[in-house]
Amino acid sequence: MRTANTFSSLANHQIRLAQRPVGLPGPECWSHSTEPVTEPVAGGVLVKTLALSLDPAMRGWMNEGKSYIPPVGIGEVMRAGGIGSVVASQNPQFAVGDVVSAGLGVQEYCLIPEASLKPSGIFKIDLRAGSVNQWLNVLGMPGMTGYFGLMDVGQPQPGETVVVSGAAGAVGQTVGQMAKIKGCRVVGIAGGAAKCEWVVKELGFDACIDYKTGSGAVRAGLKEHCPGGVDIYFDNVGGEILDDVLAKIKRKARIVICGAISQYNNTTPIQGPKNYLSLLVNRARMEGIVVFDYASRYHLAVAEMAGYLKDGRMKSKEDVVQGLATFPETLLKLFKGENFGKLVLQVASA
Amino acid sequence: MRTANTFSSLANHQIRLAQRPVGLPGPECWSHSTEPVTEPVAGGVLVKTLALSLDPAMRGWMNEGKSYIPPVGIGEVMRAGGIGSVVASQNPQFAVGDVVSAGLGVQEYCLIPEASLKPSGIFKIDLRAGSVNQWLNVLGMPGMTGYFGLMDVGQPQPGETVVVSGAAGAVGQTVGQMAKIKGCRVVGIAGGAAKCEWVVKELGFDACIDYKTGSGAVRAGLKEHCPGGVDIYFDNVGGEILDDVLAKIKRKARIVICGAISQYNNTTPIQGPKNYLSLLVNRARMEGIVVFDYASRYHLAVAEMAGYLKDGRMKSKEDVVQGLATFPETLLKLFKGENFGKLVLQVASA
Numbered sequence: 001m002r003t004a005n006t007f008s009s010l011a012n013h014q015i016r017l018a019q020r021p022v023g024l025p026g027p028e029c030w031s032h033s034t035e036p037v038t039e040p041v042a043g044g045v046l047v048k049t050l051a052l053s054l055d056p057a058m059r060g061w062m063n064e065g066k067s068y069i070p071p072v073g074i075g076e077v078m079r080a081g082g083i084g085s086v087v088a089s090q091n092p093q094f095a096v097g098d099v100v101s102a103g104l105g106v107q108e109y110c111l112i113p114e115a116s117l118k119p120s121g122i123f124k125i126d127l128r129a130g131s132v133n134q135w136l137n138v139l140g141m142p143g144m145t146g147y148f149g150l151m152d153v154g155q156p157q158p159g160e161t162v163v164v165s166g167a168a169g170a171v172g173q174t175v176g177q178m179a180k181i182k183g184c185r186v187v188g189i190a191g192g193a194a195k196c197e198w199v200v201k202e203l204g205f206d207a208c209i210d211y212k213t214g215s216g217a218v219r220a221g222l223k224e225h226c227p228g229g230v231d232i233y234f235d236n237v238g239g240e241i242l243d244d245v246l247a248k249i250k251r252k253a254r255i256v257i258c259g260a261i262s263q264y265n266n267t268t269p270i271q272g273p274k275n276y277l278s279l280l281v282n283r284a285r286m287e288g289i290v291v292f293d294y295a296s297r298y299h300l301a302v303a304e305m306a307g308y309l310k311d312g313r314m315k316s317k318e319d320v321v322q323g324l325a326t327f328p329e330t331l332l333k334l335f336k337g338e339n340f341g342k343l344v345l346q347v348a349s350a
Numbered sequence: 351m352r353t354a355n356t357f358s359s360l361a362n363h364q365i366r367l368a369q370r371p372v373g374l375p376g377p378e379c380w381s382h383s384t385e386p387v388t389e390p391v392a393g394g395v396l397v398k399t400l401a402l403s404l405d406p407a408m409r410g411w412m413n414e415g416k417s418y419i420p421p422v423g424i425g426e427v428m429r430a431g432g433i434g435s436v437v438a439s440q441n442p443q444f445a446v447g448d449v450v451s452a453g454l455g456v457q458e459y460c461l462i463p464e465a466s467l468k469p470s471g472i473f474k475i476d477l478r479a480g481s482v483n484q485w486l487n488v489l490g491m492p493g494m495t496g497y498f499g500l501m502d503v504g505q506p507q508p509g510e511t512v513v514v515s516g517a518a519g520a521v522g523q524t525v526g527q528m529a530k531i532k533g534c535r536v537v538g539i540a541g542g543a544a545k546c547e548w549v550v551k552e553l554g555f556d557a558c559i560d561y562k563t564g565s566g567a568v569r570a571g572l573k574e575h576c577p578g579g580v581d582i583y584f585d586n587v588g589g590e591i592l593d594d595v596l597a598k599i600k601r602k603a604r605i606v607i608c609g610a611i612s613q614y615n616n617t618t619p620i621q622g623p624k625n626y627l628s629l630l631v632n633r634a635r636m637e638g639i640v641v642f643d644y645a646s647r648y649h650l651a652v653a654e655m656a657g658y659l660k661d662g663r664m665k666s667k668e669d670v671v672q673g674l675a676t677f678p679e680t681l682l683k684l685f686k687g688e689n690f691g692k693l694v695l696q697v698a699s700a
Contacts, residue, residue, distance in 0.1 A: 068631045243622070257630045272593070272622030280607045280638035281418045288630035 007046065007088065007109075010037040014107035015327050017072045021062055024265045024335055029062070030078075030328045040090045043114025047084035049104050049324075053136040054080070054343040055170070056236070056334055059264040068290050077105040078327075081141055082347075083125065083132045084110065091117060094124075101125050101135060106327050108347060120295050129306040130316065137170050137342035138177075138309065138316040139302050141291055146174030146234070147301040149256045149289040151182075154232040158183030161226050163245055165189040166236030167199045167208055168317075169334075170342030171258060174305075175234045176205050177314045184232075187225045189218060189241060191337040198340055202317060211241060212337075218244040229253075237262045239271050246275035253284040265335055317341035357396065357438065357459075360387040364457035365677050367422045371412055374615045374685055379412070380428075380678045390440045393464025397434035399454050399674075403486040404430070404693040405520070406586070406684055409614040418640050427455040428677070431491055432697075433475065433482045434460065441467060444474075451475050451485060456677050458697060470645055479656040480666065487520050487692035488527075488659065488666040489652050491641055496524030496584070497651040499606045499639040501532075504582040508533030511576050513595055515539040516586030517549045517558055518667075519684075520692030521608060524655070525584045526555050527664045534582075537575045539568060539591060541687040548690055552667060561591060562687075568594040579603075587612045589621055596625035603634040615685055667691035 011034050018031040040046045061072050061079050072079050082104040086094050091114060094100070102122035104110040112122065130139045137143060149171070156162060162179040166172040167188025176186045176199070188199045188208035196208035209221030218241050222230070229250035235242050238260025249255070263270045279286055294301075308314035319339040321330045324347045333339045361384050368381040390396045411422050411429050422429050432454040436444050441464060444450070452472035454460040462472065480489045487493060499521070506512060512529040516522040517538025526536045526549070538549045538558035546558035559571030568591050572580070579600035585592050588610025599605070613620045629636055644651075658664035669689040671680045674697050683689045 066631075238627075257627070259630070260627055263627075270624045270627060272624035272626055274620045274622035276622055276626070276636070277588075277607070277610055277613075277620060277638075279636060280609070280640065281416075283638050283640050283643060285635055285637040286626070286629060287635040288627075288633050290630065290633050293633060 007037040007039055010109070011035075012037045012107055012109040013324055014077050014105070015324065017062060017074055017076055017078050019074065020064060021265075023267050024332065025059065025062060025328070027328050032325070037109045038111060040088055040111055041113070042090050043117070045086050045091055045094045045112050045117065046088040047100060047102060047104060047110045047112060048087045049082050049084045049108050049110060049347040050099075050349070051132050051136055051320075051347060052080045052082040052104065052106060052327075052345040053140060053142070054327075054331055054334060054345055055142065056259050056261045056264060058331065059261075059335070068292075077107050080104060080106045081136070083135055093117070098124050099127060099132070101140065106324065108324060120292070129302065130309055133318040133320060133342075133344050134309065134316040136344050137318050138174050138305050138314065140170075142170030142342060143174045143305060144294060144298050144301055145258060145289065145291040146171040147178060147305065148291060148294040148297070149258050150175045150178050150232070150234060152294070153256045153287050153289050154234060154254050156182045156184050156232055159185075160231035161185045161187065161228065162232040162234065163187045163189065163222070163226065163230050164234040164236070165241055166259070166261060167203070167205065168195050168340055169236065171236055172234075173203050173315075173317055173341065176203055177308075178305075179232070180204055181308060181313055187222075189221070189237070195337075195340055203315060219247070222248045232256065234258060235260070239263055242273045243275045246273055246278040249278055249282050249284050251282050251284070253282055255284065255286040257286060257288045261335065318344045320344045320346050322346050357387040357389055360459070361385075362387045362457055362459040363674055364427050364455070365674065367412060367424055367426055367428050369424065370414060371409075371615075373617050374682065375409065375412060375678070377678050382675070387459045388461060390438055390461055391463070392440050393467070394440050395436050395444045395462050395467065396438040397450060397452060397454060397460045397462060398437045399432050399434045399458050399460060399697040400449075400699070401482050401486055401670075401697060402430045402432040402454065402456060402677075402695040403490060403492070404677075404681055404684060404695055405492065406609055406611045406614060408681065409611075409685070418642075427457050430454060430456045431486070433485055443467070448474050449477060449482070451490065456674065458674060470642070479652065480659060483668040483670060483692075483694050484659065484666040486694050487668055488524050488655050488664065490520075492520030492692060493524045493655060494644060494648050494651055495608060495639065495641040496521040497528060497655065498641060498644040498647070499608050500525045500528050500582070500584060502644070503606045503637050503639050504584060504604050506532045506534050506582055509535075510581035511535045511537065511578065512582045512584065513537045513539065513572070513576065513580050514584040514586070515591055516609070516611065517553070517555060518545050518690055519586065521586055522584075523553050523665075523667055523691065526553055527658075528655075529582070530554055531658060531663055537572075539571070539587070545687075545690055553665060569597070572598045582606070584608060585610070589613055592623045593625045596623055596628040599628055599632050599634050601632050601634070603632055605634065605636040607636060607638045611685065668694045670694045670696050672696050
């Protein structure tokens with residue numbers, strides 16, 4: 001084990017929440033800080049950040065108010081899940097060199113006290129099952145969200161038609177590929193012709209609708225690609241697109257509410273789905289998913305999907321941006337729909 | 351069996367849809383017609399209307415466009431379910447004097463040809479199980495809607511908190527009383543202090559919130575009467591009230607979408623529930639119910655609730671208005687929230 005001297009010479013660069021955003025989070029929302037890296041005390045570990053997961057949910061964490069998780073406090077290091085390498089350990093369960101998934105925050109080093117070393121908050125990952133980036137994507141939280149949202153809430157049956165918005169994102173790519181493996185016809189919704197082409201060619205979706213081609217594009221696309229209607233809609237975006245799909249659902253359809261990225265930066269109230277009575281006419285169901293509820297079964301989903309990654313039935317596509325300092329602008333790629341694949345911030349090499 | 355002469359001297363007064371309404375259906379939407387009563391031909395029956403069920407769903411049938419059932423055509427007798435007495439029969443399955451539940455329409459006599467005598471469209475009722483009015487209420491379509499919506503979609507557990515809007519109506523009274531029998535705490539939502547008091551005293555709800563006392567009344571009422579949150583919301587009204595309840599649901603809550611009477615007379619687009627992301631945060635489910643799906647199990651629900659009516663654990667409360675000709679104005683009572691109990695139009699005596 002290294003001595004305390006080794007670390008005290010290192011700087012931990014951090015990005016903190018400076019103020020709560022109104023609309024898109026601009027540079028004024030962030031402050032940059034530097035702290036010395038300190039050795040863990042008895043029971044704790046020190047983790048060096050390798051890569052961070054950038055997710056739409058981060059926008060929600062920046063808001064005040066009750067949600068499924070408390071907001072990030074003003075002045076606190078921004079919350080982020082990531083993969084890191086244990087560089088010092090005072091805990092027998094973790095050895096230097098272990099690679100872990102944990103809530104590291106947007107910083108280069110994360111000191112985790114013993115009290116926070118809960119199985120739900122930190123776990124070792126096996127790089128034989130997938131790379132660091134894959135562990136942030138299909139094998140990570142977004143993958144778990146897509147897997148359990150589709151399988152448990154959506155309950156896909158062979159031959160059904162599954163539509164997923166945010167198709168090129170981390171959750172969307174998991175949902176679409178899993179649905180294909182389960183024998184469904186899969187139609188993505190994404191922004192831009194290039195991204196839609198990528199979704200079909202790289203991820204193997206049957207079709208992908210470009211919502212950016214103008215008003216009515218999603219309705220027209222659904223009419224073309226889902227002539228018999230939609231059995232499952234996995235919604236990552238909310239807004240008009242949710243209404244467009246509601247108008248096309250089949251009897252006993254399932255709508256999985258995973259997110260509403262189109263609404264997260266609203267400065268006006270959230271737009272409710274005005275076509276929600278389609279649920280009545282079609283005896284359909286709209287249900288929310290929060291991934292943490294499935295923690296006891298993550299290992300099963302990881303094992304299944306790692307198998308698909310190995311045998312080539314599934315791909316894990318990431319959009320990797322380098323450098324902690326780029327965090328504020330990189331995060332905006334999500335809300336502008338610029339990422340092709342799961343957005344990963346690479347902070348250091350393994 | 352009577353001869354054809356008996357009936358040809360009788361007049362059948364009818365109310366027809368003259369034009370599609372914009373907003374509340376005024377008198378201009380209706381026309382009155384009179385036809386001679388005719389004898390059924392081979393296989394058919396002639397039914398004399400005793401009482402008709404007046405339901406919020408009627409407003410939907412007056413609109414053009416796709417729904418779970420085709421719209422009533424312009425010039426057609428207005429669709430209505432009712433109870434009638436068979437006064438002539440050319441069908442061995444029905445005898446003169448049988449009392450039946452059927453889609454009689456807003457008219458004094460209904461001639462039903464053999465092709466329409468399907469078990470799903472007409473069935474004999476047993477007046478020992480309940481009165482004519484009870485067969486339009488708790489033992490009829492609204493009762494079946496409330497029963498299966500609550501039991502199959504809502505899945506109440508003892509000790510849970512159930513909120514139901516339109517509490518004084520036919521569906522609402524069934525839902526609330528069934529939920530009480532199943533061991534739930536039941537809070538109604540209705541319009542006016544008198545009606546709310548009636549819901550608590552006559553129907554035995556634990557509390558009833560008066561939505562008419564002003565903006566914020568439902569939020570305040572939910573805070574007072576559902577301090578631990580809402581497990582099941584049975585929604586008959588939609589609009590602001592649905593949003594207010596969404597803000598108070600508990601984890602794994604179930605919202606049964608049965609109707610949206612607050613929106614049926616809108617001349618602007620339906621108001622979508624802007625708090626729908628509460629489904630996500632709370633891993634909750636919103637699901638539509640159409641009663642026809644449960645036709646094969648109606649007899650079971652009738653048997654169960656007829657037992658409760660007999661032993662006094664359940665009441666069937668009707669608001670009875672006399673005379674076919676009053677139909678246009680009587681229907682408006684529903685949309686103005688003036689009915690205390692299930693609205694029944696009595697057309698003739700048994």
